[in-house]
Amino acid sequence: xxxxxxxxxxxxxxxxxxxxxxxxxxxxxxxxxxxxxxxxxxxxxxxxxxxxxxxxxxxxxxxxxxxxxxxxxxxxxxxxxxxxxxxxxxxxxxxxxxxxxxxxxxxxxxxxxxxxxxxxxxxxxxxxxxxxxxxxxxxxxxxxxxxxxxxxxxxxxxxxxxxxxxxxxxxxxxxxxxxxxxxxxxxxxxxxxxxxxxxxxxxxxxxxxxxxxxxx
Amino acid sequence: xxxxxxxxxxxxxxxxxxxxxxxxxxxxxxxxxxxxxxxxxxxxxxxxxxxxxxxxxxxxxxxxxxxxxxxxxxxxxxxxxxxxxxxxxxxxxxxxxxxxxxxxxxxxxxxxxxxxxxxxxxxxxxxxxxxxxxxxxxxxxxxxxxxxxxxxxxxxxxxxxxxxxxxxxxxxxxxxxxxxxxxxxxxxxxxxxxxxxxxxxxxxxxxxxxxxxxxxxxxxxxxxxxxxxxxxxxxxxxxxxxxxxxxxxxxxxxxxxxxxxxxxxxxxxxxxxxxxxxxxxxxxxxxxxxxxxxxxxxxxxxxxxxxxxxxxxxxxxxxxxxxxxxxxxxxxxxxxxxxxxxxxxxxxxxxxxxxxxxxxxxx
Numbered sequence: 001x002x003x004x005x006x007x008x009x010x011x012x013x014x015x016x017x018x019x020x021x022x023x024x025x026x027x028x029x030x031x032x033x034x035x036x037x038x039x040x041x042x043x044x045x046x047x048x049x050x051x052x053x054x055x056x057x058x059x060x061x062x063x064x065x066x067x068x069x070x071x072x073x074x075x076x077x078x079x080x081x082x083x084x085x086x087x088x089x090x091x092x093x094x095x096x097x098x099x100x101x102x103x104x105x106x107x108x109x110x111x112x113x114x115x116x117x118x119x120x121x122x123x124x125x126x127x128x129x130x131x132x133x134x135x136x137x138x139x140x141x142x143x144x145x146x147x148x149x150x151x152x153x154x155x156x157x158x159x160x161x162x163x164x165x166x167x168x169x170x171x172x173x174x175x176x177x178x179x180x181x182x183x184x185x186x187x188x189x190x191x192x193x194x195x196x197x198x199x200x201x202x203x204x205x206x207x208x209x210x211x212x213x214x215x216x
Numbered sequence: 217x218x219x220x221x222x223x224x225x226x227x228x229x230x231x232x233x234x235x236x237x238x239x240x241x242x243x244x245x246x247x248x249x250x251x252x253x254x255x256x257x258x259x260x261x262x263x264x265x266x267x268x269x270x271x272x273x274x275x276x277x278x279x280x281x282x283x284x285x286x287x288x289x290x291x292x293x294x295x296x297x298x299x300x301x302x303x304x305x306x307x308x309x310x311x312x313x314x315x316x317x318x319x320x321x322x323x324x325x326x327x328x329x330x331x332x333x334x335x336x337x338x339x340x341x342x343x344x345x346x347x348x349x350x351x352x353x354x355x356x357x358x359x360x361x362x363x364x365x366x367x368x369x370x371x372x373x374x375x376x377x378x379x380x381x382x383x384x385x386x387x388x389x390x391x392x393x394x395x396x397x398x399x400x401x402x403x404x405x406x407x408x409x410x411x412x413x414x415x416x417x418x419x420x421x422x423x424x425x426x427x428x429x430x431x432x433x434x435x436x437x438x439x440x441x442x443x444x445x446x447x448x449x450x451x452x453x454x455x456x457x458x459x460x461x462x463x464x465x466x467x468x469x470x471x472x473x474x475x476x477x478x479x480x481x482x483x484x485x486x487x488x489x490x491x492x493x494x495x496x497x498x499x500x501x502x503x504x505x506x507x508x509x510x511x512x513x514x515x516x517x518x519x520x521x522x523x524x525x526x527x528x529x530x531x532x533x534x535x536x537x538x539x540x541x542x543x544x545x546x547x548x549x550x551x552x553x554x555x556x557x558x559x560x561x562x563x564x565x566x567x568x569x570x571x572x573x574x575x576x577x578x579x
Binding site: 036201202203 | 361381382419420422423440442443464465467468469
């Protein structure tokens with residue numbers, strides 16, 4: 001082993017490539033609060049959500065599905081300022097999602113498009129449909145990840161990613177046939193709504209769900 | 217309306233393009249070189265290649281009066297190409313950045329240019345006579361992420377910048393000895409370097425792809441990745457703006473926008489065609505597309521003969537050839553620029569994109 005060889009092996013190691021240079025730089029993105037990158041968010045208490053849910057249910061019982069839908073979408077429950085996690089805001093947000101899914105399931109397929117068009121044409125309608133799209137994606141994530149537990153209503157905690165729970169859920173073993181049937185039904189409702197929302201609000205709506213920091 | 221003039225230069229993306237004031241020279245940023253084209257007959261012919269960067273050239277601008285070309289690249293450098301009888305002579309600019317340079321534009325006075333970078337700053341560059349060198353001052357303060365786009369106010373002091381931190385900002389880039397003291401505007405009265413005159417963000421917070429001042433400089437428009445364009449009307453210095461109008465569209469995001477007078481904005485992007493927005497301080501709305509679809513002589517409307525149908529079925533397994541988009545551009549439009557103007561309004565504008573085409577449109 002020549003000296004030159006040893007020398008190059010010691011100095012040409014690629015360990016320097018793994019140095020996190022952003023951590024060493026004072027004003028790098030890892031060293032500031034990402035709250036400056038989006039509009040300020042307020043926390044909504046669980047009691048408020050329960051009150052809203054009650055109002056929405058009442059509208060739904062009275063046959064005013066459009067009013068119920070609008071009610072949920074105009075007062076969305078966003079993730080709190082503390083960021084992600086299931087801490088305090090998690091329960092309220094899951095309850096809001098359940099309410100939205102209830103409303104969506106109660107609306108007939110033939111009523112979807114006219115209702116969405118009316119909402120879109122009204123002032124602030126574009127934002128309402130953005131919120132609806134957020135709920136659809138969240139609902140899809142919830143139903144697919146909770147398919148191994150008991151239906152969609154269980155309070156969801158962010159579980160560790162395991163191959164069985166992500167990706168193709170059909171590939172993995174299905175533990176409870178009845179529960180997966182109900183999640184399948186919920187999913188088909190969400191998928192048909194997704195199609196209708198894209199028809200009315202366009203692809204821009206999907207883009208906005210992705211750029212927006214205000215997660216439902 | 218005249219049909220658009222389409223030139224397919226090559227099968228590579230065009231990062232940026234710029235015409236000289238006499239429209240005789242077209243500069244194109246292609247890979248690591250700047251290509252200069254001139255019009256011969258009805259086509260653009262490659263005339264010169266400016267090689268000086270060793271990474272992708274991200275942006276390019278020709279100063280209309282002096283004819284100087286400035287280019288910037290991911291190699292963290294900007295070069296000023298001075299026209300001489302022997303060809304273009306490059307001068308390196310001291311940008312002092314350690315991330316890619318993303319965007320460059322001459323100020324209307326042509327004594328300065330601004331370079332946006334991934335280093336979360338804007339380098340405002342000016343020529344220092346005593347050192348015979350282009351030097352830069354950094355606009356740094358509230359920028360939290362890569363600067364993607366820049367636009368100059370007509371007074372050459374105010375500079376608008378869009379960034380991936382979802383903000384559009386208006387800065388003062390006043391440099392003593394280079395700029396005359398500007399007239400007070402709605403954006404600000406006293407404007408020392410790095411004064412932040414405005415900072416705007418949409419609710420749905422997408423990356424800002426393009427910014428532009430209106431011809432008077434009294435309004436700012438920006439396009440963001442949430443498929444929106446936003447128009448800001450400032451009221452007075454340090455005061456909240458008179459109006460901030462945001463239009464969320466059903467379309468894909470816009471990459472570039474220009475003003476056509478004070479009452480129209482033309483924007484183009486991922487939908488591969490340009491759209492018009494009309495309005496004013498009371499509101500804006502999408503008013504239509506620039507491109508007229510289904511006009512005769514589009515080229516891809518072939519004769520519907522039985523022979524043709526069976527040939528298509530044999531070759532492709534289907535009767536309709538649907539591999540072509542219905543738009544002139546076959547991929548994302550990344551840059552639109554005014555071409556011929558009369559006063560404040562744009563008579564024709566040019567667009568380039570990922571498909572290697574340059575198209576001259578009637579606005």
